[in-house]
Amino acid sequence: xIITCFGQNKEQLEEQFDSLAKNIRQSTYYDSSSVFSxxxxxxxxxxxxxxxxxxxxIYQYYGNYYYFxxxxxxxxxxxxxxxxxxxxxxxxxxxxxxLIREAFILVDSDxxxxxxxxxxxxxxxxxxxxxxxxxxxxxxLGIISExxxxxxxxxxxxxxxxxxxxxxxxxxxxxxxxxxxxLIKFYNKQYEEAEKDLQRGLKYAEELGEERLAFNLHNxxxxxxxxxxxFEAAREHYxxxxxxxxxxxxxxxxxxxxxxxxxxxxxxxxKDTALLYIDSAIHIFExxxxxxxxxxxxxxxxxxxxxxxxxxxxxxxxxxxxEYADKVGSKQDEASGLRFKSMILKDLGRYEIALAAYEExxxxxxxxxxxxxxxxxxxxxxxxDLEKKDAEIELLAKxxxxxxxxxxxxxxxxxxxxxxxxAFFHNRHxxxxxxxxxxxxxxxxxxxxxxxxxxxxxLHDDIGQSLSVIKSKINLYRQGKIDNLDGLDGEVGEMIxxxxxxxxxxHPSYLEKIGLVRSIASLAERVQKSSGIVCSYEVxxxxxxLPLEIQTQVYRIVQExxxxxxxxxxxxxxxxxxxxxxxYYQFEYMDNGRGFTEKEISxxxxxxxxxxxxxxxxxxxxxxxxxxxxxxxxxxxx
Numbered sequence: 064x065i066i067t068c069f070g071q072n073k074e075q076l077e078e079q080f081d082s083l084a085k086n087i088r089q090s091t092y093y094d095s096s097s098v099f100s101x102x103x104x105x106x107x108x109x110x111x112x113x114x115x116x117x118x119x120x121i122y123q124y125y126g127n128y129y130y131f132x133x134x135x136x137x138x139x140x141x142x143x144x145x146x147x148x149x150x151x152x153x154x155x156x157x158x159x160x161x162l163i164r165e166a167f168i169l170v171d172s173d174x175x176x177x178x179x180x181x182x183x184x185x186x187x188x189x190x191x192x193x194x195x196x197x198x199x200x201x202x203x204l205g206i207i208s209e210x211x212x213x214x215x216x217x218x219x220x221x222x223x224x225x226x227x228x229x230x231x232x233x234x235x236x237x238x239x240x241x242x243x244x245x246l247i248k249f250y251n252k253q254y255e256e257a258e259k260d261l262q263r264g265l266k267y268a269e270e271l272g273e274e275r276l277a278f279n280l281h282n283x284x285x286x287x288x289x290x291x292x293x294f295e296a297a298r299e300h301y302x303x304x305x306x307x308x309x310x311x312x313x314x315x316x317x318x319x320x321x322x323x324x325x326x327x328x329x330x331x332x333x334k335d336t337a338l339l340y341i342d343s344a345i346h347i348f349e350x351x352x353x354x355x356x357x358x359x360x361x362x363x364x365x366x367x368x369x370x371x372x373x374x375x376x377x378x379x380x381x382x383x384x385x386e387y388a389d390k391v392g393s394k395q396d397e398a399s400g401l402r403f404k405s406m407i408l409k410d411l412g413r414y415e416i417a418l419a420a421y422e423e424x425x426x427x428x429x430x431x432x433x434x435x436x437x438x439x440x441x442x443x444x445x446x447x448d449l450e451k452k453d454a455e456i457e458l459l460a461k462x463x464x465x466x467x468x469x470x471x472x473x474x475x476x477x478x479x480x481x482x483x484x485x486a487f488f489h490n491r492h493x494x495x496x497x498x499x500x501x502x503x504x505x506x507x508x509x510x511x512x513x514x515x516x517x518x519x520x521x522l523h524d525d526i527g528q529s530l531s532v533i534k535s536k537i538n539l540y541r542q543g544k545i546d547n548l549d550g551l552d553g554e555v556g557e558m559i560x561x562x563x564x565x566x567x568x569x570h571p572s573y574l575e576k577i578g579l580v581r582s583i584a585s586l587a588e589r590v591q592k593s594s595g596i597v598c599s600y601e602v603x604x605x606x607x608x609l610p611l612e613i614q615t616q617v618y619r620i621v622q623e624x625x626x627x628x629x630x631x632x633x634x635x636x637x638x639x640x641x642x643x644x645x646x647y648y649q650f651e652y653m654d655n656g657r658g659f660t661e662k663e664i665s666x667x668x669x670x671x672x673x674x675x676x677x678x679x680x681x682x683x684x685x686x687x688x689x690x691x692x693x694x695x696x697x698x699x700x701x
Contacts, residue, residue, distance in 0.1 A: 073112065080108045080117055087124045098128050116157055119148035123161050131275075134646070135168050142168075156193050159184055163199045174207050181207070194231035198224045198240070205243060218247050238267035238276050242283065249287055258287050278307035278316060285323055289330075298327040315356070318347040322360055329367050337367050352649075352699045354685060358388040358396035362403055374410045381407060390685060398427045529558040578607035579614040583621055583639060590625055596654075597636040603643045613700075616676045617641065617650060623676075624652040624696060627669045632656025632694060650682075650698040658688030 083105040087098055102121050109117035126141035142161050149158040163184055169177035185200035187193075205220035221243045228236035241264030248257035261284050268276035285300035301324045308316035325340035341364045348356045361384030369377035381404045388396035401424035408417035533554055539545045574582050580602045587598035606614070621639055628634050634656030641650050659670075670686060673696065677684040682700035 076108050076112055080105055080112070083108070084117075084120065084124065087121065088127070098125070115148045115152035116154040119145045119152070119154065119157055119161075122148065123157070123164065126161070126164060130164065130168065139165065139168060156191065156196065159187055159191075159193065159196050160199070163196060163203065166203055170203065170207060170210070174210060178204065178207050194227060195233060195236065197227045198231075198233065198236045201227065202240065202243070209243075209247070214247055214250065218244065221247065234267040235271055235273060235276070238264040238271070238273065238280070240264075241267075242276065242280050245280075246283055249283065249290075252290075254287050254291055258284065261287070274307050274310050278304055278311060278313070281307060282320065282323070285327075289323075289327065294327045294330040298324065298331065301327060314347050314351045315353050318344040318351075318353065318356060318360075321347070322356075322363060325363060325367070329370070334367055334371055338364065341367065349697075350644075350649075352685075352697070354387055355391045355393060358384040358391070358393060358400060360384070361387065362396075362400055365403065365407070369407055369410070374407055378404065378407045378411070386687070394427060398424055401427065526558060526561050529554060529561065533558070574614050574618060575611060579609065579618060579641075580604060580607055582614075582618055583641075586618075586621065586625070587639065590629070594629055596628065596634060598639075599636070600639040602639070602641045603648075605643050606641050606648070609648075613680045616680050620650070620673050620676050620696075620698070621652065623669050623673050624694075628654045628656060628694065631659075634693070647699050647701055650696075650700075652696045653693060655693045658692065658694055659686070 083101045086101045087105065102125060105121050106118055109115075109121065122141045122145040126138045126145060129135070129138035129141065142165050145161045146158055149155075149161065162180065166177045166180040166184065169180070181200045181203040185197065185204070188196035188200055201220045201224035205217045205224065208214070208217035208220060221240055225237065225240040225244065228240055241260045245257040245260035245264065248254075248260065261280050265277060265280040265284070268280055281300045281304040285297045285304060288294070288297035288300060301320055305317065305320045305324065308320050321340045321344035325337040325344070328334075328340065329337035341360060345357065345360045345364070348354065348360060361380045365377040365380035365384065368380060381400055385397060385400040385404070388394075388400055401420050405417045405421035405424060408414075408420060533551065536545070536548060536551060536554075540548055577585075583600055583602050587600050590596060591598040606617075609617075624639075625637065628637050632654050634654040637652070637654040639652055641648060643649075670684075674684045677698045677700070680698075680700045682698040685697045687695045687697075
């Protein structure tokens with residue numbers, strides 16, 4: 064029996080390693096401390112066992128953790144470490160598994176390259192007989208096909224993956240593929256068959272204790288129950304989904320589930336409960352920066368409020384949803400919101416405005432119609448393929464040449480049309496972007512000239528005059544017209560302070576000396592003293608550990624925001640917040656002034672400057688005015 068320096072035999076160490084690896088794989092999305100604590104212990108055991116493959120596996124799990132946390136750069140770095148060790152140990156199964164995970168990273172950004180990699184890895188996996196890798200490759204190809212609305216091809220890949228998973232008796236992969244197959248059937252309105260697949264998949268996921276899989280399966284079963292009108296069953300499934308999402312520490316999943324639950328409660332007549340769930344979801348999306356979900360959340364809140372007869376309140380929620388739809392660039396949500404807005408205006412008897420909103424919806428709807436029709440045709444084609452497969456094969460055999468010719472004509476025509484449309488919108492976007500850049504550059508030059516003029520005035524009116532007074536006093540003393548130079552020290556000191564203030568305005572060098580926290584505190588105190596605006600702040604001490612370049616940009620953003628408040632807002636109070644949330648920092652600036660107009664959002668040199676500075680620190684500035692009740696800026700950055 065082999066005894067290690069830890070006092071444990073090889074079998075005990077391997078058993079301990081397997082337990083740690085399972086804990087890492089099932090750790091929650093935002094529980095990084097547990098992931099790396101387990102990982103450090105597992106890596107020590109792998110090194111004690113001198114097993115490079117086990118160490119490579121832990122690095123792959125690190126990469127998976129970051130992949131599911133939507134941090135793809137960190138994910139890719141750990142995949143590289145995993146591949147290096149697997150290659151060194153000539154563990155080609157593990158090496159190919161990591162290549163498959165890298166291909167999944169590419170799916171969103173470059174699906175064609177990802178598709179090519181999945182097909183190449185599928186051939187290698189089949190040659191080697193790597194069952195799990197075969198399943199994952201088929202799954203990846205199915206996901207890509209589904210993203211292109213080729214649901215017939217997606218179903219074919221998913222069925223092949225299911226067959227491969229059953230061959231190796233991998234209940235985890237069987238459950239995963241039943242989930243994907245069930246969703247395809249759900250999209251085709253085959254609710255009974257979809258429910259059977261999802262229930263079977265859920266059974267396996269619950270047996271294995273796979274929280275992520277169970278979360279998805281419960282959520283999809285809730286969707287089916289809602290479509291069937293069984294909202295009590297939907298509520299039960301979404302309740303289970305919420306528990307899973309909370310166990311996973313998955314804020315986005317929690318928010319989406321709260322919206323689904325609110326819809327079920329609304330349909331069950333429990334409107335107040337529905338509104339509570341919607342408000343909780345909105346709070347989560349705002350705190351995590353998941354702004355693309357906010358339009359649907361506000362539209363749903365408007366729908367529930369409208370059902371209670373509170374039409375003016377409902378209209379306000381829809382307007383807020385439309386603002387978020389515009390900010391995140393969601394034309395689908397914008398179209399839905401405009402249609403809903405026209406309905407509420409009609410309820411209020413404001414028929415002329417309702418008609419204008421509906422015309423705006425109709426115009427936007429036309430531009431999206433071709434895409435929607437194409438998706439609908441794809442769905443109908445999948446249904447036809449599933450129900451009439453034998454008849455279609457026979458028809459294709461008899462008339463193959465004619466159909467091929469027709470298909471080629473359709474493909475060529477569709478591609479040509481698509482290219483023209485894309486070219487049109489691309490050229491339009493380029494022209495608009497260039498115009499915006501020219502306008503911004505011109506405004507920036509004007510702003511620089513104004514700033515130079517201000518500095519010149521400060522030098523002339525303050526420092527220049529102070530120097531003149533000092534020179535005059537010295538000349539009078541030399542000429543014997545005054546007996547002493549009393550007060551000269553104070554005047555020189557005042558001139559030094561004026562010079563220091565001007566220098567700090569041009570470059571906040573004291574950031575290096577006192578840090579961002581005290582700099583913001585000092586700025587807030589000066590502004591409150593000089594302007595009378597009540598200034599409050601909440602800045603995490605850890606902000607002083609940020610790189611100096613990031614501290615400088617954040618400080619400049621605060622300066623610009625305060626400058627806008629003083630100049631334009633007519634506000635009596637402002638607040639500055641910089642807090643650390645997980646691996647991110649969230650900056651918020653708020654005042655209680657008059658807010659701003661859409662033109663000021665797009666054309667304002669101050670707000671554009673804030674946007675540019677936010678980009679420099681890896682964030683994105685989101686502005687809102689709470690419907691005229693004040694200004695708010697939110698920036699999240701790592």
